[in-house]
Amino acid sequence: MSETVTPQPSSTELPPAGQETLFERVRSAWQAWVQRIFGEREDQLFLFLAVLIGVFGGLAVVCFRVAIDWVQFMLLGSSLYPSFPRVVIVPAVAGLGIAALVIWVFPRSRGSGVNQTKAAVYVSNGYIPFDTVIGKFIVCALAIGSGQSLGPEDPSLQMGAGIASKIGRYLKLSQSKIRLIAPVGAAAGLAAAFNAPLASTLFVIEEVIGTWSAGVLGAIVLAAVSSAITMRYFMGAESLFRVPSVQPAHPVEFLGYAALGVVGGIVSLFFTKWIAWARPRIQALPLWTHYLLPAAAGLIVGTIGIWFPQVLGAGYSIIDQALHGEFAWRLLLVLAAMKLVATGVSFLSGTPGGMFAPTLFIGAMLGGGIGAIEHHFFPSITTSVGMFALVGMGTLFGGFLRVPITSVFMVIELSGSYTAALPVMVSSLIAYLISRQYQEVALFDMLTRQEGLILPSIEERREQEAFLVEDAMRPEGAFVVRPNEPVTDLAIKAEAQKDIPVLLRVRMGEWRLLDSEDLQRLANDGATPHTASEVKSKGPLPLLFPDESIEEAMRWLGDWPVIPVVSRADLGQLEGVLTFPDVLKAVRKAKAE
Amino acid sequence: MYVRERVLIACAVLLIALFGFTAFIARQYHRTIHRFADEWFAKGESAMQAGQTRAAINDYRNALVYKPEDPTFQFHLAQALASAGQQVQSRAYLTNLLSEDPESGPINLTLARIAVSEKRNLDAVRYYHSAIYGVWDTDPLTQRWEVRSELCEYLLNQGNAQEAEPDLIALAQEVPLRDVGREKIAGTLLLRAGLWSRALSEFRAVLDTDRRDPDALAGAGRASFQLGDYAESVNYFNRLPRGVRVAPDVAQILPIAQQAQAMNALRPGLPASEQARRAAKALSVANARIAACATQRGESLPAASGAAPDQLQKLYVTAQQNKKAWTLLGLSQHPDQVTAAMSFAFQAEAAATKVCGQPQMAADKALSLIASNRTGQSSE
Numbered sequence: 019m020s021e022t023v024t025p026q027p028s029s030t031e032l033p034p035a036g037q038e039t040l041f042e043r044v045r046s047a048w049q050a051w052v053q054r055i056f057g058e059r060e061d062q063l064f065l066f067l068a069v070l071i072g073v074f075g076g077l078a079v080v081c082f083r084v085a086i087d088w089v090q091f092m093l094l095g096s097s098l099y100p101s102f103p104r105v106v107i108v109p110a111v112a113g114l115g116i117a118a119l120v121i122w123v124f125p126r127s128r129g130s131g132v133n134q135t136k137a138a139v140y141v142s143n144g145y146i147p148f149d150t151v152i153g154k155f156i157v158c159a160l161a162i163g164s165g166q167s168l169g170p171e172d173p174s175l176q177m178g179a180g181i182a183s184k185i186g187r188y189l190k191l192s193q194s195k196i197r198l199i200a201p202v203g204a205a206a207g208l209a210a211a212f213n214a215p216l217a218s219t220l221f222v223i224e225e226v227i228g229t230w231s232a233g234v235l236g237a238i239v240l241a242a243v244s245s246a247i248t249m250r251y252f253m254g255a256e257s258l259f260r261v262p263s264v265q266p267a268h269p270v271e272f273l274g275y276a277a278l279g280v281v282g283g284i285v286s287l288f289f290t291k292w293i294a295w296a297r298p299r300i301q302a303l304p305l306w307t308h309y310l311l312p313a314a315a316g317l318i319v320g321t322i323g324i325w326f327p328q329v330l331g332a333g334y335s336i337i338d339q340a341l342h343g344e345f346a347w348r349l350l351l352v353l354a355a356m357k358l359v360a361t362g363v364s365f366l367s368g369t370p371g372g373m374f375a376p377t378l379f380i381g382a383m384l385g386g387g388i389g390a391i392e393h394h395f396f397p398s399i400t401t402s403v404g405m406f407a408l409v410g411m412g413t414l415f416g417g418f419l420r421v422p423i424t425s426v427f428m429v430i431e432l433s434g435s436y437t438a439a440l441p442v443m444v445s446s447l448i449a450y451l452i453s454r455q456y457q458e459v460a461l462f463d464m465l466t467r468q469e470g471l472i473l474p475s476i477e478e479r480r481e482q483e484a485f486l487v488e489d490a491m492r493p494e495g496a497f498v499v500r501p502n503e504p505v506t507d508l509a510i511k512a513e514a515q516k517d518i519p520v521l522l523r524v525r526m527g528e529w530r531l532l533d534s535e536d537l538q539r540l541a542n543d544g545a546t547p548h549t550a551s552e553v554k555s556k557g558p559l560p561l562l563f564p565d566e567s568i569e570e571a572m573r574w575l576g577d578w579p580v581i582p583v584v585s586r587a588d589l590g591q592l593e594g595v596l597t598f599p600d601v602l603k604a605v606r607k608a609k610a611e
Numbered sequence: 612m613y614v615r616e617r618v619l620i621a622c623a624v625l626l627i628a629l630f631g632f633t634a635f636i637a638r639q640y641h642r643t644i645h646r647f648a649d650e651w652f653a654k655g656e657s658a659m660q661a662g663q664t665r666a667a668i669n670d671y672r673n674a675l676v677y678k679p680e681d682p683t684f685q686f687h688l689a690q691a692l693a694s695a696g697q698q699v700q701s702r703a704y705l706t707n708l709l710s711e712d713p714e715s716g717p718i719n720l721t722l723a724r725i726a727v728s729e730k731r732n733l734d735a736v737r738y739y740h741s742a743i744y745g746v747w748d749t750d751p752l753t754q755r756w757e758v759r760s761e762l763c764e765y766l767l768n769q770g771n772a773q774e775a776e777p778d779l780i781a782l783a784q785e786v787p788l789r790d791v792g793r794e795k796i797a798g799t800l801l802l803r804a805g806l807w808s809r810a811l812s813e814f815r816a817v818l819d820t821d822r823r824d825p826d827a828l829a830g831a832g833r834a835s836f837q838l839g840d841y842a843e844s845v846n847y848f849n850r851l852p853r854g855v856r857v858a859p860d861v862a863q864i865l866p867i868a869q870q871a872q873a874m875n876a877l878r879p880g881l882p883a884s885e886q887a888r889r890a891a892k893a894l895s896v897a898n899a900r901i902a903a904c905a906t907q908r909g910e911s912l913p914a915a916s917g918a919a920p921d922q923l924q925k926l927y928v929t930a931q932q933n934k935k936a937w938t939l940l941g942l943s944q945h946p947d948q949v950t951a952a953m954s955f956a957f958q959a960e961a962a963a964t965k966v967c968g969q970p971q972m973a974a975d976k977a978l979s980l981i982a983s984n985r986t987g988q989s990s991e
Contacts, residue, residue: 052616063615070622077626077633084640096647098673188618252637256680262707335676343703344692404703 064195068202068237069244071185075178075206076248079170082155082177083211083253086170089163090331098335099327105165106324109316112164116157116312116369124153127370131176133462133473135204136226140473144183144197151180154370161312161369165330167319167360168371171211175226175372178207178245198234201226202241209242210249212374213257217428218242224421225462228474259338261433262404267441274392278385278406278413279445283452285358285384286417290457292362294464300366301468308368315367319360328353329360332375337411340386343403347390354383373461377418378411385410408433409441416446417453420460420477487571488564490604491583491594496521498592499532501551508532508550509541519580519595522550522557527589529582530557564593568604571596648677652684655691664695682708690721698725716745720758727765735765736774756785756793763800772804779804783813791817791824798830810834825855836864839984841871841977870896870977874956876949877981887942890952893981894937896974897959898930904967922962929955957982 038046093108094100100108120128127150128134138146158173182203186196204226209218219235219242227234267275300311322329328336340350361376389406408429416425429442454477459467463475497520499508512520512534520532536554560574562583574581575598585591655670671688678684685704692701705722712718723738739762747754759782766775783797798813811834817827832847848856848865855861874896876889905912905923912927935941937952960970960978970976 049616052619070626073626074622074629077629080633080637084636087640087644091643091647096651096673096677097669098676099669185618185622188621189615252633260679260707262703263710335672335679338675338679339672342700342707344697344700402703403699 060192060195063189064191064199064237065240067182067185067189067199068240071178071182071199071203072206072209072241072244073248074181074185075174075203075241076210076245076252078151078155078177078181079174079207079210079245080249080252082159082170082174085155085159086163086332089159090165093164094330100165100323100330102324105327105330106317106320109165109320109323109330110313111316112160113166113311113313113316113367113369114309116161116164116166117309119153119157119160120312120368120370121308124149124157126150127153127157128368129370129465130172130365130372130462131174131370132172132225132372133466135176135179135200136228136462136473137466137469137471138179138183139197139200139226140228141471143193144186144200146176146180146183146200148180148184151177151184154180157370158372161364161371162331164316165319165323166312166316166364166369166371167329167331167333167357167376168364168369168373169332169375169378170372171208171374172372173370174207174211175204175222176207178203178205178210178241179226182206182241198237201234202237205238206241206245210245213246213249213255214428214431215239215242215246216431217424218246220424220427221421224424224476225419228476228479257432258334259341259432261341261408262402264405264408264433264435264437265402266437267405271392272441272444274388274406275409275441275445276448277392278388278410279417279448280452281388282381282384282410282413282417282445283449285354285380286414286449286453287456289358289362289380289418290453290461290464293366293461294457294468296362296366297465298468300368311367312369315363315369318363322356322360326353326356329357329379333357333379334375337379337382337407340382340407341404343386343390343407345383345386345390347387347394350383350387350390354380354387357383373419377414380418381411381414382407383410385413405438405441408438409445412438412442413445413449417449418461420450420453422446422450485568485605485608486564487562487566487568487583487596488594489608490568490571490601491562491564491596492600493594495519495595495597495600496580496582496592498523499550501549503550505537505540505548505550505553509537512537521559521580521582521592521595522553522555523590523592524551524558525590527561527584528557529559529561529584529592530555531559531578531580561589562596568601571601575601644677648674648681648684650674651677652687655687659687659691659694664691667691668695668697682712686718686721693721693725693728696728698729701725714741714746716742716747716751716754716758719745720761723758723762732769736762739765752785752787756782759785760793760796760800763804767800767803775800775804776806779806780809783809786813789820791820791827795824795826795830798827798834802830802834805837807834807837811838823850825851829855829858829861832861832868833864836868839980841868841875844868845872866973867977867980870974871980874974874977875981876953883946884943886946886949887939890942890949890956891937891939893956893978894930894952896972896978897956900963900970900972900975900978901927901930901959904963907967923966926955926959926962930959 093112094104126147131154135146138144154173154177158168158170162168162170179200180203182199183196186199191199201222205218205222208221209215212218219238222238223235319330336353339345345353357376357379361373361380364371365373386403386407388410389403393403412425412429415428416422425446426439426442429438430436460475460477463473466473496518497508497511499520499522501522501524508520520534520537522530522532524530532550533554533556540548540553556578559578559582562571562574562581563586564583571581575596579597581596582592583594583596585593651670651674655667655674658667658670668688668691671684671691674684675681675688685708689701689704689708692704702722702725705718705725709715709718709722719738719742723735723742726735726738739758742758743755743762759778763775763778763782766772766778779801783801786793786797794813794817798810798817801810801813811831814827814831814834817824818831821827828847828851832844832851835847836844845865845868848861848868851861856865874889874893876886876893881889901923902912905927910921910923913924913931933955936945936948942948942952956978960975960982964970964979970979
């Protein structure tokens with residue numbers, strides 16, 4: 019940074035005020051402002067950049083959405099149900115073009131974009147080449163617009179991250195900030211694509227960063243909000259699909275939502291296992307087959323589209339219809355199955371595109387189907403098929419993408435009401451638990467592991483047991499003495515147990531470590547009686563509480579041989595002491611267990 | 612700092628340029644989207660008018676892809692879905708629309724019709740009333756009247772004449788002056804609900820405008836007939852064109868009304884001779900019914916000697932005993948016998964009905980009708 023800073027002229031070098039031109043005065047004022055705002059504190063610059071990235075991300079996603087729709091209008095027409103043979107020919111022929119672009123021009127545009135962004139954060143220090151953004155834009159617009167069963171959200175996420183990374187590099191931010199700026203851009207891209215800033219923020223934290231980092235949270239929220247506002251400015255404030263008004267669920271209905279959770283969990287598990295099994299096998303096929311795979315996927319999707327054109331593309335309008343109870347339960351379940359096949363085939367073929375929208379589609383159909391079946395058998399207790407479809411979206415989101423917190427907030431944000439919160443909590447948690455029980459690694463982590471990368475997972479961190487001070491401290495590991503106690507008695511006690519430190523409680527919250535040698539010296543001085551306060555001591559010692567983490571304790575243990583652990587209710591009450599050997603012993607014990 | 616300053620300025624310039632570019636393509640995009648929406652909607656309207664409901668539904672759905680929040684598109688799709696029998700789907704759209712515009716007359720009316728088709732009677736009536744008191748963009752008075760008329764028709768079809776009564780009365784009161792068509796509709800509905808006087812008023816109002824209106828004449832004839840005003844009823848029916856008079860509903864009532872008019876001796880204000888003539892005819896009809904019924908049952912009149920006489924035979928004996936007094940001459944000379952003669956005729960008809968079933972002949976029916984309307988003797 020220092021070599022880039024232009025030295026500011028000192029006040030003595032400035033020409034007299036009267037001799038400055040207006041331009042020079044404006045320029046110097048601007049430079050002073052820039053220096054004050056961005057030069058001294060990078061944090062301020064970072065927050066400003068979050069807004070800037072949000073706007074850029076929003077603009078990029080607006081263009082991306084328009085591009086997808088233009089491609090669709092041109093290739094498939096403006097009808098929801100493209101005619102035969104166009105519905106078969108277009109995805110297949112476009113697949114050839116997609117393969118050529120991915121293999122020859124934009125090889126980094128492969129995949130959904132989520133795990134690639136996460137890998138960039140953890141492996142490449144937040145570096146995402148800008149050609150990835152361009153490649154994602156062009157190839158995904160062609161793929162989704164031509165009917166491949168994929169969504170635009172994950173690519174938008176990666177495009178946002180790519181734009182942010184580019185801006186960060188141009189601004190020569192510090193390495194730590196460049197690493198953090200990619201998730202900020204990711205949140206911007208996703209928030210604009212999904213028009214749901216809250217859910218997008220949580221998704222990025224759960225799935226991209228993989229940890230709750232307070233340092234970046236503010237920037238992510240700013241970016242998500244500014245990109246969503248930009249998107250709404252150009253495309254309107256409407257949600258991607260209209261959620262009908264939902265009624266509170268009858269308590270008995272929660273059995274239905276639990277059933278939806280079970281089915282959603284099983285479907286999520288099946289989908290994940292299928293991709294996990296098939297992806298490495300398809301990637302191992304000879305190179306020449308990769309030129310044909312997207313076309314073959316397009317052919318399969320197009321063939322399904324002859325009878326079920328609803329599965330083509332992202333399918334938001336079909337989700338909208340399901341939310342309005344427009345399909346019978348048989349059709350809903352068939353559409354869920356067909357979309358699952360179409361999405362799996364499209365994704366496995368290497369066609370770039372997202373899993374976000376297809377997951378919502380399958381969830382909505384599944385939820386609607388189960389709701390309709392229940393409505394058929396128990397018409398008096400089922401509120402509406404639309405409510406089940408809405409909960410179904412959250413359920414599959416929680417089960418398949420394994421982001422249960424995001425799924426709950428997504429449903430709340432989409433429906434604009436808390437009515438569906440409780441059902442989706444029940445349902446998505448069950449789906450998540452089933453998926454977690456039988457598939458150890460979540461989808462996006464599994465994809466990165468198949469590529470040889472092991473990235474941190476919030477899921478694993480969430481399930482790690484916290485290692486606390488109380489797990490390592492020794493409850494009776496020190497003598498506690500008062501300042502006026504005679505040293506002769508103390509010396510006898512200390513002599514009896516040499517390994518135990520002597521702690522002086524000076525006053526409430528002030529503890530000191532007595533010097534054993536000096537204690538003995540004063541005790542041997544028979545001429546004058548001495549008290550504990552006269553003994554040489556170290557301190558005041560830092561204090562720990564039993565519920566604090568070992569990481570916190572380790573910050574102090576380097577400087578102090580022993581740290582008192584006190585009660586939060588009474589800083590003068592010693593609960594135990596902590597030393598470095600105590601920590602090592604506890605760690606070894608925990609490992610052995 | 613110099614680099615950052617430059618980059619930020621470049622970003623600002625790029626942002627402005629990109630903003631402009633995005634605004635341009637977004638405008639083009641929205642234009643196209645709106646064009647698609649309008650085109651699909653127009654196609655949907657054409658298909659709907661041509662009776663191709665399925666095609667219309669697809670077209671409306673396509674239109675909604677491009678204007679998903681448009682309430683008109685949603686409403687038309689909901690109507691098309693309802694027409695195609697997809698009530699659940701239609702209801703989902705309409706409920707959503709209703710949550711945003713709870714006072715909408717058309718939405719409430721469509722929901723009412725769906726509730727009718729799904730046999731949800733309480734909901735149907737609730738939605739109909741919401742539609743009646745709801746907001747209508749064009750010609751609200753007419754729309755509300757039509758909805759109320761539809762509600763009355765629905766309630767009458769359900770057999771809930773009592774529940775329909777307040778709406779029928781309001782319907783009749785809200786008929787615009789000289790609106791013959793609606794007066795006839797109101798009159799017909801009132802007739803179906805058994806509100807004879809109000810029905811008659813409606814039909815008379817029509818006849819004030821067009822005294823030859825066949826529907827009004829038939830309705831007024833039926834209302835008068837039910838009110839026991841047989842002469843008036845016959846009068847209305849007789850004013851009908853011959854072709855209408857032989858229509859089944861009129862042809863069924865007219866002979867009875869004519870016979871009732873000919874036999875109602877108890878009408879106040881009749882001259883003694885006319886009373887005698889009518890009573891004699893009633894007696895003649897009653898005696899014929901007793902004889903026919905006895906024949907139908909294989910009994911002899913009078914009863915065989917030694918056998919206990921039944922009700923018919925007792926009545927026959929009474930008729931024979933009063934044979935001389937209950938002639939036309941006898942009744943003319945002794946008007947006090949008219950009431951007794953008519954009571955006998957009514958008893959004879961009632962006994963024959965009890966033993967041999969409902970009468971088939973118009974004269975017998977008329978006699979039974981006069982008997983049942985005896986409390987309203989003065990109404991003719």
